[in-house]
Amino acid sequence: xxxxxxxxxxxxxxxxxxxxxxxxTIFVAIGLLGPIAILFRYSLNQFIPGQFMVDGxxxxxxxxxxxxxxxxxxxxxxxxxxxxxxxxxxxxxxxLAYVLARMTSPxxxxxxxxxxxxxxxxxxxxxxxxxxxxxxxxALNASLxxxxxxxxxxxxxxxxxxxxxxxxAVNLPFMVLTLQSVIEGIPRHVEEAAFSLxxxxxxxxxxxxWPLALPGILAGTILTFILAMNAYATPVLLGGPKFQMMGPLxxxxxxxxxxxxxxxxxxFILMTATIVLTVAAHLIVQxxxx
Amino acid sequence: xxxLSIEHLRKSxxxxxxxxxxxxxxxxxxxxxxxxxxxxxxxxxxRMVAGFVPPSAGRITIxxxxxxxxxxxxxxxxxxxxxxxLFPHMTVAENVAFGLEMRKVAPADRAPRVAEALRLVQLTxxxxxxxxxxxxxxxxxxxxxxxxxxxxxxxLLDEPLSNLDxxxxxxxxxxxxxxxxxxxxxxxxxxxDQEEAxxxxxxxxxxxxxxxxxxxxxxxxxxxxxxxxxxxxxxRSAFLDGESLAPGRFVSAGGLHIACAAATGQGxxxxxxxxxxxxxxxxxxxxxxxxxxxxxxxxxxxALIDIHVRLSExxxxxxxxxxxxxxxxxxxxxxxxxxxxxxxxxxxxxxx
Numbered sequence: 001x002x003x004x005x006x007x008x009x010x011x012x013x014x015x016x017x018x019x020x021x022x023x024x025t026i027f028v029a030i031g032l033l034g035p036i037a038i039l040f041r042y043s044l045n046q047f048i049p050g051q052f053m054v055d056g057x058x059x060x061x062x063x064x065x066x067x068x069x070x071x072x073x074x075x076x077x078x079x080x081x082x083x084x085x086x087x088x089x090x091x092x093x094x095x096l097a098y099v100l101a102r103m104t105s106p107x108x109x110x111x112x113x114x115x116x117x118x119x120x121x122x123x124x125x126x127x128x129x130x131x132x133x134x135x136x137x138x139a140l141n142a143s144l145x146x147x148x149x150x151x152x153x154x155x156x157x158x159x160x161x162x163x164x165x166x167x168x169a170v171n172l173p174f175m176v177l178t179l180q181s182v183i184e185g186i187p188r189h190v191e192e193a194a195f196s197l198x199x200x201x202x203x204x205x206x207x208x209x210w211p212l213a214l215p216g217i218l219a220g221t222i223l224t225f226i227l228a229m230n231a232y233a234t235p236v237l238l239g240g241p242k243f244q245m246m247g248p249l250x251x252x253x254x255x256x257x258x259x260x261x262x263x264x265x266x267x268f269i270l271m272t273a274t275i276v277l278t279v280a281a282h283l284i285v286q287x288x289x290x
Numbered sequence: 291x292x293x294l295s296i297e298h299l300r301k302s303x304x305x306x307x308x309x310x311x312x313x314x315x316x317x318x319x320x321x322x323x324x325x326x327x328x329x330x331x332x333x334x335x336x337r338m339v340a341g342f343v344p345p346s347a348g349r350i351t352i353x354x355x356x357x358x359x360x361x362x363x364x365x366x367x368x369x370x371x372x373x374x375x376l377f378p379h380m381t382v383a384e385n386v387a388f389g390l391e392m393r394k395v396a397p398a399d400r401a402p403r404v405a406e407a408l409r410l411v412q413l414t415x416x417x418x419x420x421x422x423x424x425x426x427x428x429x430x431x432x433x434x435x436x437x438x439x440x441x442x443x444x445x446l447l448d449e450p451l452s453n454l455d456x457x458x459x460x461x462x463x464x465x466x467x468x469x470x471x472x473x474x475x476x477x478x479x480x481x482x483d484q485e486e487a488x489x490x491x492x493x494x495x496x497x498x499x500x501x502x503x504x505x506x507x508x509x510x511x512x513x514x515x516x517x518x519x520x521x522x523x524x525x526r527s528a529f530l531d532g533e534s535l536a537p538g539r540f541v542s543a544g545g546l547h548i549a550c551a552a553a554t555g556q557g558x559x560x561x562x563x564x565x566x567x568x569x570x571x572x573x574x575x576x577x578x579x580x581x582x583x584x585x586x587x588x589x590x591x592x593a594l595i596d597i598h599v600r601l602s603e604x605x606x607x608x609x610x611x612x613x614x615x616x617x618x619x620x621x622x623x624x625x626x627x628x629x630x631x632x633x634x635x636x637x638x639x640x641x642x
Contacts, residue, residue: 195361
């Protein structure tokens with residue numbers, strides 16, 4: 001490297017750049033990788049009721065998961081909820097992100113704050129609010145029954161729909177913000193060039209905007225998909241005790257059943273499923289558009 | 291190709307009028323340049339023709355079609371942007387074919403037209419490259435080929451050369467002009483670069499503050515500027531403020547009596563002279579107007595020398611002398627004789 005070449009990172013030559021990544025690396029190693037490794041080891045142990053956990057090297061916990069219809073059902077339901085939520089976030093988030101990205105008025109920052117607003121309210125608080133609004137004795141049902149429009153209260157709480165709505169409401173801001181920043185990087189002139197060349201709005205979207213926004217679409221869908229796969233509070237609070245997803249299932253095994261080996265195995269299945277589905281979707285999309 | 295007509299075009303944003311009653315007729319195959327300082331409304335006018343900005347009033351006709359309310363994708367205007375606006379995810383050939391694809395031209399028929407467009411801009415063989423693999427000049431040509439391939443009725447160029455370096459700009463000017471002539475393209479170009487405008491245009495439109503100040507050929511704009519703004523914007527002018535006393539007589543603010551054919555006795559006015567038409571020293575002998583002047587500043591520009599002189603307490607002007615062999619430039623403080631003919635100046639009434 002010549003002496004005048006700019007440094008890729010300020011301080012690269014003095015080793016300062018190396019030092020800069022150390023704190024985060026240590027934090028992730030201690031806070032995340034270590035526990036995961038221990039968890040994986042636990043998942044290979046045996047569980048004998050009354051004895052808590054017995055050291056071993058067995059795959060029986062994984063076998064148990066994949067041979068029991070109940071657990072498989074929870075996994076399928078979790079994936080289904082995550083996929084539906086991600087698609088819903090993309091469909092609702094894209095137009096909003098586009099409008100925000102193309103906006104030049106000073107109100108833009110205010111609108112971005114409004115998009116982020118749902119994240120200011122904790123999951124538990126929001127769920128409590130929904131119980132008051134949508135419960136069988138909640139404001140909505142009371143109004144509809146009061147108006148004589150329905151006889152029986154609508155069942156909204158403790159259904160899959162309630163969970164879907166809840167997760168979408170939390171994940172939408174992540175999708176919108178990710179897409180918005182990528183769309184802002186697409187020059188307006190490129191869209192105008194497509195229009196001038198005879199492309200209507202749909203053709204412009206399909207051939208220009210969508211492919212150019214693809215990195216943001218991938219980032220946004222990955223983010224919302226991972227969040228949805230691992231959702232905990234929303235399914236517990238809005239789905240009720242009978243609606244099981246993977247996140248609460250893991251917690252149940254650890255905290256209620258004290259079955260750490262099986263909990264560890266479920267954790268790993270959840271993590272693997274999330275990673276495999278994310279990478280697979282990524283590859284399919286890239287092959288289709290590159 | 292077709293003629294283009296702009297009638298009473300206006301664009302207002304609330305109380306702010308950015309384009310005010312613009313009327314321009316462009317003949318079939320004509321190269322028209324919209325020229326003006328930034329914020330004069332030239333780009334907004336072009337964007338109204340392209341269909342990106344809806345006019346507040348007025349009419350735009352291409353050939354026999356009234357396109358005033360048509361969306362851009364139905365106007366058939368080829369557009370080249372300052373930033374080129376190539377599609378970064380498509381190859382050169384895909385970029386150029388885009389307009390044909392949108393017009394549902396069969397894939398087999400696209401290839402020869404893409405090849406022809408790339409040949410016109412001398413980029414044969416670049417089909418498979420991506421825009422990021424091209425230099426600025428090459429990207430500019432792809433943008434031009436993309437606009438040409440769809441055989442537009444009108445070609446619109448929005449400062450197409452301002453991102454190129456000076457040397458390349460001069461080459462591309464000539465290339466675009468030749469191509470435009472060969473294909474007989476009705477063209478509107480927007481630029482703030484006077485030299486670019488003068489070298490490329492058939493006719494120029496000088497705009498300022500949303501209004502058309504003057505439309506004409508290079509010679510008309512330079513020899514007969516319609517107002518003081520044009521006189522100062524196209525080329526340079528030496529201005530003397532004063533009063534037009536009577537036909538043929540002008541008196542400057544500093545009290546110099548000037549014989550001037552253009553003075554008509556209109557009262558408060560400005561006399562505009564072309565700095566290179568003011569003679570110095572023995573060249574000034576025999577001219578109707580001769581004055582002693584004190585040199586305040588001389589700037590050596592190579593082929594030309596700019597000299598700022600003071601004629602009286604309140605009268606200053608600029609002259610421009612060719613840098614002839616053996617010419618010794620005057621120094622600040624020198625006293626020189628300057629002069630100009632009676633018919634050299636133009637007089638503009640003061641603008642209210």
